Amino acid sequence: MGGFALPEALLQPRFQRAVAQKSVKVHPPAPFLPRGTYSPKYIVYQHFCHRATVFFSRFRAPALSYAFDIIECFKIFFVFTGQISQNRLTSRISTVILCSESPFTGGPKMKRRILALLLVFAMFAALMTGCASGKQETAANGTAQTKQTAPEQTAESAAEETEAAEETAEPAEEKAAEPETLAFTDSLEREVELPKDITRIAPSGAVATMILAAIAPECMVTVNATPSESQMAFLPANLASLPETGQMYGSKANLNLETLLAADPQVVIDLGDKKGDMTEDLNALQDQIGIPVIFIEADLAHMAEAFRMLGSLLSGKADRGQELADLVDRTTTMAAENSAxxxxxxxxxxxxxxxxxxxxxxxxxxxxxxxxxxxxxxxxxxxxxxxxxxxxxxxxxxxxxxxxxxxxxxxxxxxxxxxxxxxxxxxxxxxxxxxxxxxxxxxxxxxxxxxxxxxxxxxxxxxxxxxxxxxxxxxxxxxxxxxxxxxxxxxxxxxxxxxxxxxxxxxxx
Incomplete structure (x- = not known):
């Protein structure tokens, strides 16, 4: 049967950014890589993709596209080995597989889910077999190398020492390249770890969409609903083309997790007034999607502080946040003086x-x-x-x-x-x-x-x-x-x- 090309999901920017690390030589060329120099993580990533492609070239089923979503969860684990916890990996997989049980969205039918799971576990077993065979090949190569002549062994040893030095230096450089994070305490007193450089944000609903569109429209990757034609006459043009995710709260709560994950935000931001015990809801959503979720209180009494807080969180938005906060302060001060x-x-x-x-x-x-x-x-x-x-x-x-x-x-x-x-x-x-x-x-x-x-x-x-x-x-x-x-x-x-x-x-x- 004909083969399947890997979907675009496997080449999203999130994963491409992770492979631009210090190189490692590959010789002779692997079946999934040409001769050249590559990051160790990139080699693992390509090995996984190669095994997945070989495996799926033998199947044709309606569940394949869904299975690819689950494969992406495994891929996250392999690409970011050492940078993602087992709990987060589990939450990613459960979001895709068990989304029909989510309080925020619906999911596929059971038969399709079971078929996809069987395919994925079979693929995972094939991957492990490939890794084991790779170890056997390495052992065989080591036996053959013991028969080399003394000059050849000397040259080989020198090459190995050079590569060992490169690999020893690499972890320090990779560690320096890891994105920096900060601990943020939101308006619910939840401490959430956020990227230090935030440029991709998703609103949780209508209020968040409005506020984020004022302070950082270029950073938004979703909206709760596409603005009407009459609204777009006054709003930033990019909002019209952003994907809709619905909203987390209210009588029309319909948050679409699939669209939210596909947009690849660094953080989901909920803004507005406090609604009962929100802590449990936000923690559940954060665990489910594996993306930080924060709440910033933003009724009129807290609006100025909300803008300042957003300005400090979003890259390059401190001045804009202060400008909007000053406008709110000016308004509330004027109203207090006149109403008196x-x-x-x-x-x-x-x-x-x-x-x-x-x-x-x-x-x-x-x-x-x-x-x-x-x-x-x-x-x-x-x-x-x-x-x-x-x-x-x-x-x-x-x-x-x-x-x-x-x-x-x-x-x-x-x-x-x-x-x-x-x-x-x-x-x-x-x-x-x-x-x-x-x-x-x-x-x-x-x-x-x-x-x-x-x-x-x-x-x-x-x-x-x-x-x-x-x-x-x-x-x-x-x-x-x-x-x-x-x-x-x-x-x-x-x-x-x-x-x-x-x-x-x-x-x-």
Whole structure:
């Protein structure tokens, strides 16, 4: 039967980088290497690949491509002998073989898995047989060499001493070439060993995607979801072509481990607010994929520190991290100073609502409505069981009439355009007085969805909208400044008008 070419997975950059070490001479040429000089690890790597190719040239089965994934796990062990623990190797293999039992993703059917395992174990046995035969050949060559003449033995001894000297010097050089690491303590007090030079990162979900796209888009190797065409008008161009991995948390949790591993990140970064006992979840994921996973708390109260921390971790991003942290500090300081000026008789009651019927409210105490609290607005919606999820707490029309807010903030895509034609809404104070507005939503909602660094801009927008005499500045100019700082995008005057026409510009009329 015809042979199978080794897949690209066997030649990923992670493994190619490992073979550029001090050379060792190979003579006579091995069946899997031409005459030349090579690293010992590279020889082992090529030996393994050769044995795998010979073995699989005898089979044709649907499980072969899956078996190659498992082979990659073995290959990691051989290429990085001495640099990877048995536990990590085991976790790599279990991720591929047992992924159907993972809490984060699904996997192949049992029959296919069993067939792949049988093929791999047979291949592994063939590899060991090849190694044993290599030892026998070495012993036979040694017997033959004892029959050489004295001059030949002298020359051979000199050559062997030269090679021994090269091999003795090599471990020190290889050790110096090993990537440096550092011990990092994340926001959950987990100590995680990270590469010192981090240039390839993967976000755990939507919040992490947004924050990492602001500080280091060129370092990202995945996104949680490909941004829409309207979002991409403002975001870094490379995000559109990155593979999607889904997200680790939330109602739509669907983290794709296969895509995540194929992207070859150095670290997976989870950002946002703390969600119960995350330590166990992150440890389980880290053990499963064999890649460091860290959590950095990044709600508004911790956003500045999160940017500084990311700036210190990511290669060459210290200045960018500080720039973004300064913007957050400037925002929170401004909001604290201005909200302190608002007296009880000045305070405005507002409702922030979402959904096609406008009844999905972000109630008082919800992280989705945190901007209202920061600028001194009273959240008119008070419920017992507050939801922090997108869409918030769904209320009835009877509750809506009871709350009857002074101002209603409609999320982008809600019923803002049609609300005046709806008799159920038109009797409300905010609608009848014209004090209802649409929250700008490009590239992300300025108030939440997800609750992340986009809320920084929302603080400036909402304060100026509700209390323009206290939050006194030109919101159009602030919008242009923030888009340039956050997303490196130069907003035109027409784009600013489109963003503010249903809120700031409407209120100014």
């Amino acid at each position: 000026k608002i007296t009880d008789d000045m305070r405005v009651r507002a409702m922030y609502t979402t959904g096609e019927d406008g009844l999905g409210t972000n109630a008082a105490g919800s992280i989705q409505a945190h901007v209202l609290d920061m600028v001194g607005v009273e959240n008119a919606v008070v419920v017992e069981d507050v939801s922090n999820k997108g869409g918030g707490n769904v209320i009835s029309l009877e509750q809506l009439y009871t709350f009857d807010p002074d101002v209603i903030l409609f999320a982008d895509g809600s019923i803002y355009d049609t609300v005046t034609d709806d008799s159920a809404w038109s009797q409300l104070t905010a609608i009848s007085t014209g004090k209802y507005y649409e929250v700008p939503g490009s590239p992300y909602s300025w108030l939440s969805g997800p609750p992340s660094m986009n809320m920084i801009l929302g603080v400036w927008w909402l304060g100026n909208l509700i209390y323009p005499k206290i939050y006194d500045y030109d919101m159009a100019e602030m919008t242009q400044e923030f888009y340039k700082t956050l997303w490196s995008y130069e907003l035109s005057n027409d784009e600013v008008t489109a963003l503010l026409e249903n809120s700031t510009l409407k209120a100014a009329q």
